[in-house]
Amino acid sequence: MEKYELEKKIWTEADFKNMGWHDCRIYKIRLTDDLELDIDYILNWNKPDIEGLPFTFWVAPATLIFKKISNIQFEIDTAFDEAIDIEDIELNKSDNKFQWTIITKQGDIELEAEEFAQWIRQEPFFQFGQTISFIERCGFSLEQTIDQANPNRFRLDIVEQQKKDFEHYENVKKRQFKRKEKADLEEQRENGTIDLKDYLTKKKEIKEMLDYYDYWLKNTRFENW
Template sequence: MKATWTDADFDEMGWHDCRVHALSIGVRDDGFPWQRVLFDLDYITRWVPPEDGTFTFWIAPATLVFDEAWDVTGDLAPANELLDLDAVHRLAPPDDRPDPLWHLEGHNFDLRLRAPGYTQYLRTEPVHSRHQYLPLTTRGGLSFAENPFS
């Protein structure tokens, strides 16, 4: 199992029904003007077909990072709803700048940003779950750590 994924792996990845526990939009620590957009999410590495009529899942807590992000826009549903990703789309640039448009489509949110790419770190090895998310105690709380498991 691979612990670090990048936009080069985009065609092999899928984020359907991945729970987003936290989102951070901020500037880099080194003074560059670019923003960093980070997601603390439960990444479903594998859907296990049902034996008893119900899917189960292999899930790992993960940090998805878009460095050098810009033109960040979006909408959130009412704050009492949980955030779940439906899909991440890589779209052609809408102008003459080279960075693609990333569209993170959620069941109850929509975020668009421009960035050259992303890195996703699985912070632990995946665990088997009956649910599409991990409890905070199992996943070690909230984190934007960029340390893949080894």
């Protein structure tokens, strides 16, 4: 797996048009003169190599800060000890004021702030989902840093699980190829371009391989991929 090269590690309001927070998760909120958010920032949605498989992602723990805020309103329908998922962040400039709306799946946060900064605290993680586990990201943090220490990143059990996940993912791709092969075979049969004997032989071979992959992927995160 090639390393994801960060364009930059500190982003500001000057970068707003090039940023997006859809499906980014908020883990921690602190309200002082600023609004500080601990989030998983999705840097890239990776299109799958094989049609029909889900996207994968490059994700990094980040601290998002709106500075010197005023007129803040929370309309969040969730407990503050639960994660919040961002849909989008909108900016409206009116009467020399910067009005921000953090739209989440659980409600909105509205505020005024002249500037913001986002710190990418750690190197990005390649993820099969849109979030990083509590252990992998080394807990929650609101540090304003670009080199947050994370001793868990190279923990043996985590590295071994990542290795298993990649092995499972290879089987997912092979299974998807077999599913495509099965669909093509059925199309050949419908079009009458394959005789019954060859059709039944190939159908049996494909089923055996699909059963094999289903067996090895059962009770993994990839079972229903």
